[in-house]
Amino acid sequence: MTTLPETSDERATALAALGRTRELLDPGLRDWVGRLPEPVARVASYHFGWTDSAGRPGAAPAGKALRPALVFGCAEAMGAPAAEALAPAVAVELVHNFSLLHDDILDGDTTRRHRATAWAVFGSSAALLAGDALLVQASRVLTEDPLGRARTVTGLRWLAEATTRLIEGEQADIGFEERAHVSLAECLAMTERKTAALLACACALGALWGGGPPERIEALRRFGTHLGMAFQLVDDLLGIWGDPKVTGKPAGADLASRKKSLPVVAALDSGTPAGRRLAERYGASRGRSAEAEPAEIAALAELVSEAGGRAWAEEAAEREFTRAMESLRAAEPAEPAAAGLAALARLACRRDH
């Protein structure tokens, strides 16, 4: 991927922000997960990578904690210490992981971050209930934040609204797999719900806890929305053309599962001859012999490119990224938080190294 160049300084800045996020976040996150009833906490601890399937302490690679990093960065951008936004940072991470636990059940995915998914280890009942419990715990974190009082109700409303959009997006995504035709507009609307809504909420909650005025909060919310769209577009590009050594998924993973990702839908919806040929083969060639499949995936990827799906997604990612940066500037963020948020955004949208 050659889009969205980043300097080595910027990369160092982003990695520092993510490292500091884990330091600030983890004690609070572990505390709140630890307050759950024991059988539920066991499943959740495994899911977060803190324990192995037998409950022994382990150190599986943690997620990037991008959403909490945005909460902290946006609070600082409004002039508050990051630590004051711990409650919303924990809450958005809990909601994100509620959605991962349920999505893995719904999608039947058996691995995540190179480990067996929670439902694959503990069964779908235990994973479903653990997801429910994390969702409830996200509310509790906000209701019990001593620093929150005046903004708690607003924060809870925003978080609930974003979660409803996330659920709506997941529902739409599942529906797409069963439908012959999905328009690009529908796929973009699904992405806004499934991915961008919670990133936007993370930014807005950080700015709210940071004491920002409404118009600056809304600018940071737009930053999160555009960043979320760019992030998903890049993720979808990597799902087809990403390096397996970097992504941790097999080459062309999204094509292997015949997923209706954004570049694919753009190609299918392009009205080009290549798009029509792709439509005839996508799905129909699924279930071929394992030997024939790598060649078929390469052919499908070539058709997505030829129909303009790749170029469209790269341009759309750059456009969304540019808008995210414009929204960030409009929020008049304080330094050095502003540079940190810009670096985080670029890292999130350039995951090829």
Next chain:
Amino acid sequence: MTTLPETSDERATALAALGRTRELLDPGLRDWVGRLPEPVARVASYHFGWTDSAGRPGAAPAGKALRPALVFGCAEAMGAPAAEALAPAVAVELVHNFSLLHDDILDGDTTRRHRATAWAVFGSSAALLAGDALLVQASRVLTEDPLGRARTVTGLRWLAEATTRLIEGEQADIGFEERAHVSLAECLAMTERKTAALLACACALGALWGGGPPERIEALRRFGTHLGMAFQLVDDLLGIWGDPKVTGKPAGADLASRKKSLPVVAALDSGTPAGRRLAERYGASRGRSAEAEPAEIAALAELVSEAGGRAWAEEAAEREFTRAMESLRAAEPAEPAAAGLAALARLACRRDH
């Protein structure tokens, strides 16, 4: 069942309270469900009995709405108009139905209130997401209650705590089915979580919204806890000895599924010869021929009685009911709400007509 006699006046009072509850509740409940994204709302509307599986308006029998009736009654008992407690009444009913949607998936139950369950009609993915959405919507109802402001954060915290207990209870209940031995203490603790916690929360929220002082709120919370325990004990008795024409379930339904309900666990845990014979046969005789099964169920029911499980459950139900009434009096409830709550409690604990 001869326990917990009720007068015809009391019965009329209880039915009037439930009827009025539906009138007060339904517009708000339908409004909040209607605000959900369309595919989720369709599943929820079917689940609530408002539409059939094709989305056409229908009039399937609604649930009793016992929890909202307790919210309204407890608000009135503290001297406030019932209508002022609409938000918590809608919220507890949403949480209750979130748990029904997920429980039906987890338990594999294909019918509820004489209709196919939501997952059986729409698939488990759609039902799971609809449950998630109802849970989130319960928070939204409270955050947007214009009458709530000062008590919203407390109410949200109580509702989240009760929901966590409910999830813990469901998790324990599932675990019981896989275990050879469950103690009566464990089974009672599970019941307190799975059934009593949300009924207690309904009472406490009604009292809070009704403006009651802490000690009267806590007395009504205890009323709900004891009522919940009595309710579940009676439900478990009906699951073995209930009249199929009244319960809507086949005779001995809980024995047919070899459920570890309270009378069964009391019998298994009794240390009596009949209890030991029951332990040998329970589970082991599952999966016999369909012809042999009715005789086996009758034999199992007889062993539960002989081991004292039935008498224990009847006495425990009466004891919990008595404690519920004592707690109700301790709350110094205003009339006529007090009489309404007592009548509701008796109806909930005597479902044999």
